[in-house]
Amino acid sequence: MVDVSQHELVPEHTVLEDDELEEVLAEYDIDRTDLPKIKRNDPALPDEAEVGDVIKIVRDSRTTDQAVVYRLVVE
Helix, strand or coil: CCCHHHCCCCCEEEECCHHHHHHHHHHHCCCHHHCCEEECCCCCCCCCCCCCCEEEEEEEECCCEEEEEEEEEEC
């Protein structure tokens, strides 16, 4: 079976640590549940991602070099 998460077109997905998550939530003045969602069975997610975790996704961008987005893992 092919590991989709290792494909060159899939952006980097990492699970945020609690301290980094608190900084992000404070910066945007939001709660964890206000973040856009990503399903736990998404093949791009890291194996250690669990429901309730927040994922940092770093994508290439034409205008800003890199674009960083955050997603809450849901069932």
